Amino acid sequence: MNKMDECSLDGVQLLKIIARKNEDEEAAGRAFRLFVEVFESKINKQVDIIANKNGYDEKVAFEAIQCAFNKVWLYPTFDMSKSHCKNEEKAIVVWLIRIAVSQMYQFAMHGVCAQIKSDEDLSVIENAEDFVDSFHLSYLTPEQKIQYVSCMEKKISALDEKHRIIYLTYKAYQTSGKKLPRKLLEKLRKRLDVTQTTIRVYKKEACETLNDLNLLKA
Numbered sequence: 001m002n003k004m005d006e007c008s009l010d011g012v013q014l015l016k017i018i019a020r021k022n023e024d025e026e027a028a029g030r031a032f033r034l035f036v037e038v039f040e041s042k043i044n045k046q047v048d049i050i051a052n053k054n055g056y057d058e059k060v061a062f063e064a065i066q067c068a069f070n071k072v073w074l075y076p077t078f079d080m081s082k083s084h085c086k087n088e089e090k091a092i093v094v095w096l097i098r099i100a101v102s103q104m105y106q107f108a109m110h111g112v113c114a115q116i117k118s119d120e121d122l123s124v125i126e127n128a129e130d131f132v133d134s135f136h137l138s139y140l141t142p143e144q145k146i147q148y149v150s151c152m153e154k155k156i157s158a159l160d161e162k163h164r165i166i167y168l169t170y171k172a173y174q175t176s177g178k179k180l181p182r183k184l185l186e187k188l189r190k191r192l193d194v195t196q197t198t199i200r201v202y203k204k205e206a207c208e209t210l211n212d213l214n215l216l217k218a
Contacts, residue, residue: 064104
């Protein structure tokens with residue numbers, strides 16, 4: 001897919017290329033970056049308005065949009081036949097806004113996006129880079145990824161190694177009212193050579209140190 005081809009593609013075509021990422025990840029990556037470039041500006045204002053009406057700030061709106069595109073990369077499942085819009089571009093915008101709103105509530109409640117990895121694929125999160133990678137934000141530029149990692153490193157700098165690993169692993173994967181998958185907890189206990197009781201204590205201490213009330217209550 002060359003630059004002339006990219007310029008002639010509409011949103012539906014881009015999503016079809018993204019859906020074939022297992023066959024051609026490079027082409028899918030280019031299509032995805034173009035998709036984000038085209039559609040992010042089309043949903044920003046509406047998502048900001050919805051966030052404001054629900055009492056959320058700009059940070060939550062921003063994260064919701066990033067989470068929405070993250071989910072699109074993994075599941076480009078847009079179906080025009082299910083839309084009430086006659087225009088494809090408008091239908092994609094409505095679809096993206098719906099995804100962003102659902103992610104907005106998830107992020108506002110838990111501080112992270114909805115997780116969509118299978119339990120078998122979950123790994124212990126060792127550091128800030130692992131944490132960012134766990135969200136599969138493939139559309140980030142190297143500079144954006146460095147910025148994300150740097151912000152997280154600054155946030156967790158007050159934690160020692162065990163507290164850091166436990167905090168990051170829970171931060172990446174835990175959702176409200178649910179325990180981490182059993183196999184992941186086994187990996188965590190083995191990695192740190194501690195009991196589950198110790199893990200719970202360390203998680204609480206880390207959340208209190210970082211004032212992360214959302215994760216503390218999750």
